[in-house]
Each structure stands twice: as C-alpha cells, then as structure tokens.
Amino acid sequence: MRPFVVAANWKMHKSPAETGAFFEAFLPKLEASGIAKDPAFRKVLFFVPALDLYVAQKLVKGSHVCVGAQNVYWETKGAFTGENSPAVLAELATPYALVGHSERRALFGETDDQTAKKVKALHAVGITPMLCVGETLEEREGGRTNEVIVRQLQAGLAERDATKRIIVAYEPVWAIGTGKVATPDQAGEAHAVLRKALATLGSAALADATPILYGGSVKPENSAEIARQKDIDGFLVGGASLEVDSFLALCQTAKA
Numbered sequence: 001m002r003p004f005v006v007a008a009n010w011k012m013h014k015s016p017a018e019t020g021a022f023f024e025a026f027l028p029k030l031e032a033s034g035i036a037k038d039p040a041f042r043k044v045l046f047f048v049p050a051l052d053l054y055v056a057q058k059l060v061k062g063s064h065v066c067v068g069a070q071n072v073y074w075e076t077k078g079a080f081t082g083e084n085s086p087a088v089l090a091e092l093a094t095p096y097a098l099v100g101h102s103e104r105r106a107l108f109g110e111t112d113d114q115t116a117k118k119v120k121a122l123h124a125v126g127i128t129p130m131l132c133v134g135e136t137l138e139e140r141e142g143g144r145t146n147e148v149i150v151r152q153l154q155a156g157l158a159e160r161d162a163t164k165r166i167i168v169a170y171e172p173v174w175a176i177g178t179g180k181v182a183t184p185d186q187a188g189e190a191h192a193v194l195r196k197a198l199a200t201l202g203s204a205a206l207a208d209a210t211p212i213l214y215g216g217s218v219k220p221e222n223s224a225e226i227a228r229q230k231d232i233d234g235f236l237v238g239g240a241s242l243e244v245d246s247f248l249a250l251c252q253t254a255k256a
C-alpha cells in the first residue's frame with residue numbers, strides 16, 4: 001500500500017524565526033489530531049528554504065514530520081557558487097528533496113537532463129527525490145499534456161538507482177499559484193498516465209509503490225474531491241501550506 005503524502009512547498013517564504021513559530025504551533029496540533037498515530041500511511045513533509053533547513057531539522061526531530069530541500073546540485077563539492085551539495089543535505093539528515101519544480105524549470109532554466117543528474121545525485125546519498133512534472137497551459141491546449149509529462153518523467157528517471165524510492169508530483173503549471181485547480185478528471189487522467197508510464201519505464205512494482213501527488217492550488221475546500229481520484233496519493237501544496245490551520249486541514253483530508 002502506498003502512503004498518503006501531504007507535502008508543503010514553502011518556496012522562498014519564512015525566515016528561521018518564522019519557521020520556529022510555525023512548527024511550535026503546528027506540531028502539537030498535528031499530534032493532537034491523531035494523524036501521527038498512523039505515520040506509516042500518512043507522511044507529512046515540508047520543503048523549506050535552504051537557509052531554514054538546519055533550524056527546521058532541529059525543530060521537527062522526534063515528531064512525525066519530515067523536512068526536505070527545495071533544490072540540490074548534482075556535484076558533491078567544488079566551485080559551484082550558491083548551490084546545495086547533496087552530501088551536505090545528507091549530513092543534515094534530509095530525507096527528501098524536490099527536483100524539477102516548474103519554477104526551477106521556468107525561472108532558472110532547469111532542464112530534463114539536469115533533473116536526471118539531480119535524481120542520480122540524491123539517490124547516491126540516500127535522499128528520496130520528489131520529481132515534479134507538469135504541462136503549461138499552451139501545452140495542454142495543444143493536446144500535448146500526456147506527451148510532456150511522460151517525457152519529463154522518463155528524463156527525470158533516466159539515471160536513477162532502480163533500487164531506491166522516488167515520489168512523483170504532477171503539477172500542471174497553469175494551476176500553480178493561480179487559484180485554478182485541475183478538475184478531478186483532468187488530474188485523474190494525468191495521474192493514470194504517469195502510473196502507466198512508471199510501469200513501462202520501470203516495473204509494475206515501481207508503479208505500485210510510487211506515490212504520485214497532485215499540486216496546483218490545493219486548499220482545504222477542494223482537497224477531498226482531488227483525493228478521491230484513484231491514482232492520487234497526496235498533495236504538494238504551496239500557498240495553503242504557509243498557514244498552520246489550512247495545512248493541518250489538508251493533512252487531515254480523508255483518502256476515499
């Protein structure tokens with residue numbers, strides 16, 4: 001059985017002090033909600049800014065929450081000003097890292113080849129990559145959604161270690177931060193395509209074991225409907241993850 005994963009992408013929000021205030025309020029509420037009693041099947045992750053990672057790791061220690069990185073470089077050390085070393089993320093006991101988020105692709109020129117190198121580098125140090133894929137509005141309107149997301153998936157997995165885990169996040173670019181949500185049918189279809197592609201590119205076991213999250217303007221008001229789709233195993237949440245109560249409500253979404 002796949003875990004249901006609720007992941008926060010804080011993007012470039014929150015200072016170390018704000019991170020502290022968030023977890024001080026959030027963690028007791030999460031424990032009290034009872035979700036934490038079933039940690040094997042409900043994972044709660046926070047992709048925090050790199051500058052908050054160290055503080056966040058200390059704050060969540062001993063809780064049922066994991067902290068991850070939003071970006072990583074594929075070399076371990078060297079003259080790569082401003083980049084995050086996978087080895088250092090591992091030393092900070094960071095279990096997850098995002099790869100290929102659409103903002104990295106669109107604003108920082110991250111290519112499919114680079115996502116492959118990042119997945120390989122993360123696997124090499126025992127960190128689970130969450131590979132983000134998703135089509136632009138133009139690609140959707142041009143009928144190219146499936147082709148684009150399968151290409152991004154295939155490229156991102158090209159250099160992976162097949163013995164290690166991955167998580168996939170389907171995030172239609174037109175739904176990120178826009179308030180527009182994919183309809184359950186649109187999301188359900190994309191997730192089914194990705195599940196099938198995982199089987200073709202890897203194996204039936206990989207397809208069965210890999211959580212595929214939906215991301216794009218998920219809020220407490222729309223999360224239950226999205227979670228009802230068969231192949232949707234959780235959410236990657238931007239805006240609604242910044243407030244304690246809205247993110248807690250998303251963590252409590254029932255998976256039908």
Ligand code: PEP
Pocket residue numbers: 009171175176177178179215216217218236237238239240
């Ligand atoms: C994201 O950044 O991954 C995201 C899904 O953002 P939002 O929830 O704000 O659309």
